[in-house]
Amino acid sequence: MPIAGRGRALHDLLHEDCFLWMRSQKEGAVEAIVTDPPFGLVEYSDDQLTKRQAGRGGIWRIPPELDGVQRKPLPRFTVLKPHEVGALVAFFESWGREALRILAPGGHAIIAGNPILSPLVASALMAAGFERRGEIIRLVRTLRGGDRPKLAEQEYAGVSVMARSCYEPWGVFRKPLRERTVAENLRRWKTGGLRRTPDGRPFPDVLKSETPPANEETIAPHPSLKPQRFMRQIVWAALPLGEGVVLDPFMGSGSTVSAAAAIGYRAVGIEKQRDFFEMARRAVPKLAVLDVDWESFESYNGGNGRT
Ligand SMILES: C[S@@+](CC[C@H](N)C(=O)[O-])C[C@H]1O[C@@H](n2cnc3c(N)ncnc32)[C@H](O)[C@@H]1O
Numbered sequence: 001m002p003i004a005g006r007g008r009a010l011h012d013l014l015h016e017d018c019f020l021w022m023r024s025q026k027e028g029a030v031e032a033i034v035t036d037p038p039f040g041l042v043e044y045s046d047d048q049l050t051k052r053q054a055g056r057g058g059i060w061r062i063p064p065e066l067d068g069v070q071r072k073p074l075p076r077f078t079v080l081k082p083h084e085v086g087a088l089v090a091f092f093e094s095w096g097r098e099a100l101r102i103l104a105p106g107g108h109a110i111i112a113g114n115p116i117l118s119p120l121v122a123s124a125l126m127a128a129g130f131e132r133r134g135e136i137i138r139l140v141r142t143l144r145g146g147d148r149p150k151l152a153e154q155e156y157a158g159v160s161v162m163a164r165s166c167y168e169p170w171g172v173f174r175k176p177l178r179e180r181t182v183a184e185n186l187r188r189w190k191t192g193g194l195r196r197t198p199d200g201r202p203f204p205d206v207l208k209s210e211t212p213p214a215n216e217e218t219i220a221p222h223p224s225l226k227p228q229r230f231m232r233q234i235v236w237a238a239l240p241l242g243e244g245v246v247l248d249p250f251m252g253s254g255s256t257v258s259a260a261a262a263i264g265y266r267a268v269g270i271e272k273q274r275d276f277f278e279m280a281r282r283a284v285p286k287l288a289v290l291d292v293d294w295e296s297f298e299s300y301n302g303g304n305g306r307t
Helices: 019-023 045-052 082-101 118-127 182-189 212-219 228-238 253-262 273-288
Strands: 011-015 030-035 103-110 131-139 168-174 206-208 245-248 266-271
Touching: 011 273, 019 082, 030 228, 030 253, 045 266, 082 103, 082 118, 103 118, 103 182, 103 228, 103 253, 118 131, 118 168, 206 228, 212 245, 212 273, 228 253, 245 253, 253 266
Parallel strands: 011 266, 030 103, 030 245, 131 206, 245 266
Antiparallel strands: 103 168, 131 168
């Protein structure tokens, strides 16, 4: 069912390093975190962003043309060296400790991942004190994987080095409850569970998705833009009673904050790169008012039971 984005809920966009901001907040300041972090850590460094712009070298790979259309660069996480993987685990452990502190007890953190790195991020976040509560699988046809062996494409025309990736895992983590039961935690802190879909079904852990539509990419040309339809679904789920504040500490162009604003949730977005922060300032008011058919929660296996 198409519904109008409302786009009027309160939100704050901040140009800052999220570690500094989180350290300045009191315990339990936010009820949920929904974010798409810089996975390889290096891909959003100044150095790598310059290589991306030049169209060669570094972690950004230009995928092959598809239907005669040149695709946008994608980060290649398989090129991370062992010390970069170690740095990634250390980064998410220290980020996880800050995130855990500022979440209300029972608050959820829903974190974008990719099939290669998400197990490392999950173990780092559990080491920081989070409970792992499964994953939401975004079914989306990406251009990751599926390549023939480099420089031997003809010789090994029947081989793919890796499976073509058709999903994006979003880790679901929860700060341990403070109260004895979920019900008591909901009463006291407004957190502890996931919100059911608008028509009363359980929130499913597989959601059909798509790459962002052209109008959203025009509004927010960030290399890691996520589509409003998917973002509105997971942001909806993150606040079980629809009350509280959603934080996106790695905001990029603001797709999480826009989704929250469209639904009517309060949100805070933080971005440390000035260009992306300015992009978010321009994009959020436009993305938040787009009409997007998100309430139907088209799901792979959600069924229609009202259990
Ligand atoms: C993967 S992108 C998120 C893009 C977002 N999904 C969107 O739809 O636009 C991650 C973002 O985090 C930002 N970032 C990286 N480290 C940060 C930090 N310490 N504090 C705040 N932002 C940071 C990067 O500049 C980048 O824009």
